[in-house]
């Protein structure tokens with residue numbers, strides 16, 4: 712598949728067939744993903760391939776209230792967990808296939824980042840939370856999803872468990888100074904969405920400054 716096609720069509724997959732994904736296939740796609748970039752090439756990613764159904768069940772238990780909080784905010788028109796926004800809304804219980812079926816989804820990967828290996832370039836900024844450190848780990852996560860697509864698999868990156876990181880720490884044996892940055896679900900898609908809704912370039916691009924003239928590309 713052309714890289715451009717893969718980039719434009721790798722929609723989130725949240726429904727999977729029962730077909731098993733062998734460990735060898737998981738190892739292969741991690742073997743592709745490890746070529747992702749990271750600040751200073753420190754490769755701060757750590758991966759737990761979560762196979763134990765009981766561990767998965769408990770991960771789901773930790774994710775569910777976060778999902779309900781998210782749905783509660785959405786239900787009253789709030790941006791869930793956005794900077795500077797309080798949720799201040801009752802949780803809402805909506806089915807979630809990933810959480811409901813976490814025990815049987817073919818592949819569940821918990822992704823951690825070793826914070827001692829990340830240059831958090833905006834760690835000293837006081838008026839907002841630091842975000843740049845994530846750039847040393849999320850390209851790796853996205854590469855997993857692209858590598859999965861290259862093998863006819865599909866999946867989705869999720870972050871609900873990060874909100875319950877403290878509770879998940881003993882469950883997953885998360886080491887000190889590590890952050891739980893994502894849980895990635897993979898499998899053979901029941902449906903691969905390739906028609907993605909994304910905003911056009913001119914809607915988010917300006918010349919010279921973020922308040923500059925629109926960048927037309929012509």
Ligand SMILES: Cc1cc2nc3c(=O)[nH]c(=O)nc-3n(C[C@H](O)[C@H](O)[C@H](O)COP(=O)(O)O)c2cc1C
Nearest residue numbers: 721722723724725809867868869870871904907908
């Ligand atoms: C940082 C990040 C966090 C995400 N967290 C979740 C999540 O917790 N649960 C979920 O179902 N999808 C999650 N997603 C998937 C997004 O919902 C998905 O990429 C987006 O809606 C676009 O979907 P599409 O590719 O099918 O168009 C996350 C994606 C990213 C990049």
